[in-house]
Ligand SMILES: *[C@@H]1O[C@H](CO)[C@@H](O)[C@H](O)[C@H]1NC(C)=O
Ligand SMILES: *[C@@H]1O[C@H](CO)[C@@H](O)[C@H](O)[C@H]1NC(C)=O
């Protein structure tokens with residue numbers, strides 16, 4: 430009997446221990462993420478939706494907070510010592526909402542919501558595209574399409590604004606807008622091959638500004654002039670209207686075969702089921718024209734990453750926005766100040782791509798340059814063009830769209846030079862080990 434009691438006691442003790450360990454774990458889990466020494470809104474977590482919100486009256490301390498809480502849901506801190514009347518709230522500075530400090534829900538600042546940043550670096554290197562921070566691109570581009578002046582011959586382009594690279598063979602599909610055609614260029618061929626043109630539309634209107642090709646080889650084309658998306662199977666001479674009444678200014682297909690369409694006139698991006706041509710939801714903008722975080726102003730091309738975050742060139746706001754899946758508003762990624770040419774400014778950007786490290790590449794159209802922003806950096810690096818507009822190999826003239834091939838070479842639609850330029854990547858500085 431006494432034997433059993435001792436046994437029971439031991440079980441009891443270990444249960445009590447276990448209970449405390451669990452409690453301790455829970456306590457550790459709900460610990461808030463501080464961001465000591467970081468500036469307001471800088472990245473503080475491997476969750477890109479989290480940013481550092483400084484505490485009022487303390488220049489050093491801050492809380493790493495998930496930013497997707499609507500400003501209207503936050504109330505001002507109270508009194509001289511900036512108290513929060515609601516339980517489980519902490520007083521922080523959030524000038525994007527209002528100047529006066531606000532009470533932020535503690536649940537949005539935990540380290541489960543905003544895990545520490547160390548996790549990023551280990552999780553993202555090496556990346557499958559092989560692009561690292563130290564990668565560089567040639568400053569001289571190689572013309573892979575057009576480049577023979579303005580015109581409608583098969584070796585020419587006329588205001589080619591959008592491009593799509595076939596990952597398998599690096600052939601280049603170009604939305605050759607003023608020639609009313611989509612033209613395909615195989616690598617190293619002098620002439621392109623027309624794969625869709627105005628003869629294949631019922632009403633004789635075709636103003637392609639962008640295209641994407643799905644897994645089945647079907648093209649989806651933004652026919653901006655007639656406010657529609659056209660579906661055009663490859664190798665067929667006729668397209669069909671797929672979505673009408675939409676001022677399509679950019680489209681992209683993600684790896685799950687959803688189609689994302691930018692509606693330039695409605696200032697939003699929507700997601701479509703390819704099979705059924707039904708709109709599933711608005712994924713960016715949709716709150717009218719404007720410059721608030723939940724608005725866009727005349728957006729162009731977008732990029733969708735593997736987490737279904739939508740990056741969008743918010744053209745007339747001179748900025749790049751990122752909308753995390755299901756977010757109510759976007760995060761400012763680059764630009765957002767007056768249109769000018771400082772390294773933290775953009776001038777009417779039209780397109781962007783994101784590599785697997787999260788670096789962003791933007792066609793800064795009116796500055797005649799391509800910018801690269803390392804993850805979390807507000808200041809970019811000029812990697813192509815810059816300076817005067819011109820048609821030398823190291824110059825660009827109103828670059829309008831860009832895309833990677835599988836190895837990381839960058840293709841740029843150099844619109845006002847009537848050519849597509851390819852800039853070779855040099856990844857030699859990325860290799861960690863030298864034998
Ligand atoms: C797309 O949907 C509309 C109705 O919403 C339909 O009339 C049209 O035929 C569809 N087009 C295709 C290509 O499925
Ligand atoms: C076209 O789209 C706009 C914006 O979504 C809408 O207000 C309008 O009713 C649509 N027109 C037609 C004919 O469907």
Ligand SMILES: *[C@@H]1O[C@H](CO)[C@@H](O)[C@H](O)[C@H]1NC(C)=O
Nearest residue numbers: 643644645647686687703704
């Ligand atoms: C590809 O084709 C198959 C068979 O016709 C179809 O079931 C599927 O929905 C298509 N996929 C896309 C993304 O269009």
Ligand SMILES: *[C@@H]1O[C@H](CO)[C@@H](O)[C@H](O)[C@H]1NC(C)=O
Nearest residue numbers: 761764765766767773774807
């Ligand atoms: C805009 O520019 C001002 C002054 O140069 C600078 O203080 C501010 O941080 C910039 N804002 C953004 C969002 O880049």
